[in-house]
Amino acid sequence: MIEVRALSKKYNGKSVLEGIDLDINDNETLVIxxxxxxxxxxxxxxxxxxIEPDSGTIRYDGIDVLTLPKRKFIAVQKKIxxxxxxxxxxxxxxxxxxxSLYLRMxxxxxxxxxxxxxxRAIEFxxxxxxxxxxxxxxxxxxxxxxxxxxxxxxxQPCYMFYDEPTMGLDEANIEMVVELIHKFKKSVCxxxxxxxxxxxxxxxxxxxxxxxxxxxxxxxxxxEEISEESLxxxxxxxxxxxx
Amino acid sequence: MQTxxxxxxVGGRTxxxxxxxxxxxxxxxxxxxxxxxIWFYRRQVAEQIYVFLVKTLPIAAVISIFVGLGxxxxxxxxxxxxxxxxxxxxxxxxxxxxxxxxxILSLVxxxxxxxxxxxxxxxxxxxxxxxxxxxxxxxxxxxLIMPRILAGMIMLPIITIFANFLAMxxxxxxxxxxxxxxxxxxxxxxxxxNYRAFEFYFGNLIKPAVNGFFIALIGxxxxxxxxxxxxxxxxxxxxxxxxxxxxxxxxxxxxxxxLL
Numbered sequence: 486m487i488e489v490r491a492l493s494k495k496y497n498g499k500s501v502l503e504g505i506d507l508d509i510n511d512n513e514t515l516v517i518x519x520x521x522x523x524x525x526x527x528x529x530x531x532x533x534x535x536i537e538p539d540s541g542t543i544r545y546d547g548i549d550v551l552t553l554p555k556r557k558f559i560a561v562q563k564k565i566x567x568x569x570x571x572x573x574x575x576x577x578x579x580x581x582x583x584x585s586l587y588l589r590m591x592x593x594x595x596x597x598x599x600x601x602x603x604x605r606a607i608e609f610x611x612x613x614x615x616x617x618x619x620x621x622x623x624x625x626x627x628x629x630x631x632x633x634x635x636x637x638x639x640x641q642p643c644y645m646f647y648d649e650p651t652m653g654l655d656e657a658n659i660e661m662v663v664e665l666i667h668k669f670k671k672s673v674c675x676x677x678x679x680x681x682x683x684x685x686x687x688x689x690x691x692x693x694x695x696x697x698x699x700x701x702x703x704x705x706x707x708x709e710e711i712s713e714e715s716l717x718x719x720x721x722x723x724x725x726x727x728x
Numbered sequence: 729m730q731t732x733x734x735x736x737x738v739g740g741r742t743x744x745x746x747x748x749x750x751x752x753x754x755x756x757x758x759x760x761x762x763x764x765x766i767w768f769y770r771r772q773v774a775e776q777i778y779v780f781l782v783k784t785l786p787i788a789a790v791i792s793i794f795v796g797l798g799x800x801x802x803x804x805x806x807x808x809x810x811x812x813x814x815x816x817x818x819x820x821x822x823x824x825x826x827x828x829x830x831x832i833l834s835l836v837x838x839x840x841x842x843x844x845x846x847x848x849x850x851x852x853x854x855x856x857x858x859x860x861x862x863x864x865x866x867x868x869x870x871x872l873i874m875p876r877i878l879a880g881m882i883m884l885p886i887i888t889i890f891a892n893f894l895a896m897x898x899x900x901x902x903x904x905x906x907x908x909x910x911x912x913x914x915x916x917x918x919x920x921x922n923y924r925a926f927e928f929y930f931g932n933l934i935k936p937a938v939n940g941f942f943i944a945l946i947g948x949x950x951x952x953x954x955x956x957x958x959x960x961x962x963x964x965x966x967x968x969x970x971x972x973x974x975x976x977x978x979x980x981x982x983x984x985x986x987l988l
Contacts, residue, residue, distance in 0.1 A: 530859075533863060534862075535859045535862060535863070559865045562862075562863065562865045563865050565863060566863065567859075567860070567863040569856045569859070569860060570856070571855055571856055573855060573856040573857045573859065573860035574857075574860075575852075575857055575860070576851075576852075576855075576857070577848075586864065586866075587864050589771075590768070590864075590866060591865065640864065
């Protein structure tokens with residue numbers, strides 16, 4: 486379980502997160518929804534300490550991670566995987582090297598065993614083996630997203646974080662990402678936090694939804710409980726086409 | 729009002745300057761802290777050593793040959809007939825291997841390696857690849873910077889030794905073989921004249937290692953603090969070249985004063 490209390494972050498005197506209180510339960514898929522510039526990415530990156538918040542606490546299974554020195558945080562970090570908005574696939578490594586990097590650095594598995602895991606991951610995201618020798622620049626956006634999810638899978642995480650996983654993808658790839666999020670939850674990691682502005686994605690994968698506006702939580706609950714009015718307020722300009 | 733703005737600007741720039749020094753120093757400390765984990769990052773160190781070698785050998789070869797030839801032309805042109813030719817060779821030899829070759833090579837490599845290093849790390853930074861390393865429990869300093877600094881400090885002396893050898897060989901080839909300006913025997917005695925081992929360590933090992941350290945450190949520093957997209961990457965690359973070039977000539981003078 487992740488407990489967030491009074492989490493705040495300012496940039497140049499402007500509040501981006503204001504006293505966020507939130508519990509993320511085990512085995513749930515929590516979607517943080519909001520339009521651009523509301524602090525969603527700052528929030529999700531604060532949860533994994535990619536951004537250090539100004540104040541507040543974040544507890545993973547009771548451990549306050551913000552007070553831990555970076556060295557000790559690694560034990561918690563190993564339970565976390567993060568899929569970045571732009572995928573962040575290492576462009577100096579090919580797909581196989583990208584996928585095997587984590588195990589190569591953190592496990593004592595033999596080359597043969599690592600290769601087996603790589604093949605398992607690539608099969609999981611429904612890519613074929615030919616892609617393994619390719620470099621990120623040779624992949625399409627959808628393929629990159631699948632490689633990013635496969636790389637996260639190699640970490641066998643307890644907590645999975647997705648930052649705008651459907652951003653810039655076409656309909657077919659969005660469906661594929663939705664399917665992979667479900668599949669990932671079923672077979673690899675049961676707790677997921679997803680930041681998105683995509684209401685379709687929220688409907689498709691969420692167990693619980695948080696609406697974030699101007700760095701504050703304006704709603705927490707099940708997707709069925711979200712009124713048209715709250716979505717209206719959140720996006721200001723009215724009901725969007727993709728609701 | 730105008731005075732206030734001037735003071736604010738000067739104050740702001742002074743703070744930025746000292747912050748940059750502090751941050752670069754912090755990067756050095758973090759790299760030293762990552763050194764005990766060198767076995768963990770051995771693949772990255774080996775890769776960087778290879779990259780330094782492949783990227784620099786051809787350009788080092790071209791530069792060193794022409795630096796040697798240029799020094800020879802100047803040496804022979806400036807010296808009068810009254811100066812023995814072995815002395816002229818000695819002056820060419822020492823000025824080339826202690827000063828000319830190491831500094832020209834370092835400045836060119838600051839442009840080539842420093843800029844590419846800053847651009848490479850800068851684009852990794854803005855495309856969240858550095859953050860991706862952190863989420864994979866890998867230390868970006870240990871994974872990206874320490875191997876580059878180490879490779880710079882190891883490879884620049886090796887490349888300089890190679891360049892110095894090539895420079896003097898080209899001098900020998902033109903002076904003794906192609907033009908018969910000096911006999912091979914006299915050429916060799918010119919090289920051996922007034923021989924001091926420390927001068928060779930200084931020109932081939934100490935100075936290039938210091939320069940390699942600055943090229944890698946400054947390139948990494950500007951790369952890691954890149955922000956603002958493609959424009960930011962370009963700015964990081966330019967800054968890396970300018971600052972490392974200044975540090976190379978600055979320390980070239982002070983190291984010579986201190987050690988020679």
